[in-house]
Amino acid sequence: MKRSLPLAMLLALSLAPAARAANEADYKAAYATAEAASKEAAGLRNQWTTTVATLAAARKAADGGDFDRATASAREAEALAKASIFQATTEKDAWKAMEIR
């Protein structure tokens, strides 16, 4: 029993997916997704300044070879862009609730 516990733990650890550093391919995929969402937001005339700034930060980090940071920024930009799309979509009708009648 005493010997089997460490063995079981070792086995479990070996099977667990190890967190690995992001590489250029991860960054490029994340950036492409974020950029597509950002373009959709711009098409809805509802781009956020923070989306643009976060995309720029992703590019800057990637230029410096920091793909962990670049990928994280790209994913954040995607989330911001998606939030702006959601805002534009819901506001198509929601604005009427604010109207002075």
Next chain:
Amino acid sequence: MKTRSALLLGSLSAALAAFALTSPRVIAADKVDPVADAKAFQNFFFQKFPEVKHEDFVNGPYSMNADMKRQWQEKEEFPPYEFALDAGKEMFATPFKNGKTYADCFPNGGVGIRQNYPYFDEKEGKVVTLELALNRCREANGEQPYSYVKDEMASLTAYMAFTSRGKPMEIRIPDDPRALAAFENGKRYFYTRRGQMNFSCASCHVQSPGERIRAEVLAPALGILNAMPIYRSEWSGMGTISRRFVTCNSQTRAVPLEPQSDEYRDVEYFLSYVANGLPISGPGARP
């Protein structure tokens, strides 16, 4: 069987009657009615601030705060927009290279007409603002257009506003579905939340006029354009209506639209129309 048919027929009639009674209300709510909108808009502010004289709303935050108003009245003896006003007057009178002047492009030689802008151009099917008309005048006379957010445009509009001071805003909406659509589009833009801050124009200028946002006292939306262009101490310079819209968007963390885009033209049309009857007070000065 007969009972069932009678019940069915009765239900159908009741449903039809209910539809007939409710549908006109739905249509009426969606109908574009600028006169009713302007009345409701003005009443909202008149009732919210019963102590403010109606013509005083055009003085923005000064109508909301007695201390600020006193300071502003003293500042008005040597107003910070005076340089822009002098520059605008000179620019307005200076002929273009072809010998013509701005006066040739506008009714009444461009004097005392600010209260009629923006107007709906039925030929173009779009709203034309004073800033746009000024640049079109320049281009028609072989001159380069001015930036919509810089000093030259602010100086020219300052002078034109000054020649209209005290005249009531008088915006017309012609009987043209495109004009009504432009008004409605402007209204939609005004009330739509945007930017990461999730603010609409109305969040500040309808829900919170008189309140502070950081160090600033928010101006009421009613008559907000009557004072344009303005000298803003925050900008250390003059600002046009275009600059005001661009800055407002940036402050809510929304990427501003291009100056004189359809949305900006339409929201100017809406805000000016609902201020009909209130005096032109531009050029103004703001903290």
